[in-house]
Amino acid sequence: MDKQAVIGAAFDVLAACRRAKLKVATAESCTGGLVAAALTEVPGSSEIVERGFVTYSNEAKEEMLAVSPALLLAFGAVSEPVARAMAEGALARSHADMAVSITGIAGPGGGSLEKPVGLVHFGLARKARATQTTHRIFGGDRAMVRTLAVEFALELLLDGATKP
Numbered sequence: 001m002d003k004q005a006v007i008g009a010a011f012d013v014l015a016a017c018r019r020a021k022l023k024v025a026t027a028e029s030c031t032g033g034l035v036a037a038a039l040t041e042v043p044g045s046s047e048i049v050e051r052g053f054v055t056y057s058n059e060a061k062e063e064m065l066a067v068s069p070a071l072l073l074a075f076g077a078v079s080e081p082v083a084r085a086m087a088e089g090a091l092a093r094s095h096a097d098m099a100v101s102i103t104g105i106a107g108p109g110g111g112s113l114e115k116p117v118g119l120v121h122f123g124l125a126r127k128a129r130a131t132q133t134t135h136r137i138f139g140g141d142r143a144m145v146r147t148l149a150v151e152f153a154l155e156l157l158l159d160g161a162t163k164p
Contacts, residue, residue, distance in 0.1 A: 006147070009154040010038040010045075016161035017048045017098070022126075024157060025096035026052040027065055027086040029077065029103040030120060034150045050096040055086065065089030078103050078115050080133045087123030088131055098126040098160050100153050106145045120149045124156045132156075 017024055026036045026049075036052030039045050053064050058077055061067040067085045075081045086101035104120030111117035118138045125131040134156075138148040 006038050006150060006154070007041050009151065009158070011042050013154050013157045013161065014039065014042050014045055014048045016158055020161050022048070022097040022161055023050040023095060024048055025050050025090045025094040025099040026153075027090035027099060027101040027123075028052065028054050029056055029061070029086070029101075030106045031102045031146050031149050031153070032056060034146060035100065035102065035153045038150055038154065051094050053086075053090055053093075061086060061089075065093060076115070078105055078119060078121060080121055080135065083121035083123035083135075084125075084131050084133050085123075087125035087133075091125040091127065098124070098157065100124050100157050100160075102149050102153050104145070104149060106142045106149075108142060118145050120145065120152075122149075122153060122156055124160050126160050132160075 028035055033054045039049050055061045055064050058072050062069055065086050066089045071081050083101050083103050087099045090099035101123035105111050105117050107117035121135045123133045138145045
């Protein structure tokens with residue numbers, strides 16, 4: 001997906017959130033704020049985007065999103081429990097109705113057998129609903145992993161805004 005397609009996906013998310021009267025927050029690690037950047041590229045996004053958290057370090061996850069140090073120690077930053085805690089923390093520490101989280105290994109280093117380069121965990125928290133989590137393993141270089149993670153996060157937000 002090229003930049004225009006990402007902006008188109010962000011436009012769709014914002015339109016769906018506008019119809020559903022939802023405000024959005026992002027909690028990003030490996031994408032470094034790219035989801036928030038894609039959303040705020042669209043004029044009128046200030047009606048929907050409440051805030052974005054870039055929590056690249058474990059300390060930032062703990063301080064900004066209240067992710068438990070014990071959780072980080074037990075599972076590592078790139079894990080389903082941490083993605084869940086990030087999304088829930090973003091929802092709790094904002095005025096948003098829905099929050100997406102992204103934590104992963106963009107590469108080229110940092111991977112292992114259990115957690116290969118390209119592994120990205122996602123969380124989607126929405127008020128009065130159960131938090132959803134999922135993960136993907138994306139191929140390609142660092143830029144490609146980050147781009148694909150942004151695209152997938154936008155898909156999650158669109159689903160979260162349109163599904164009852």
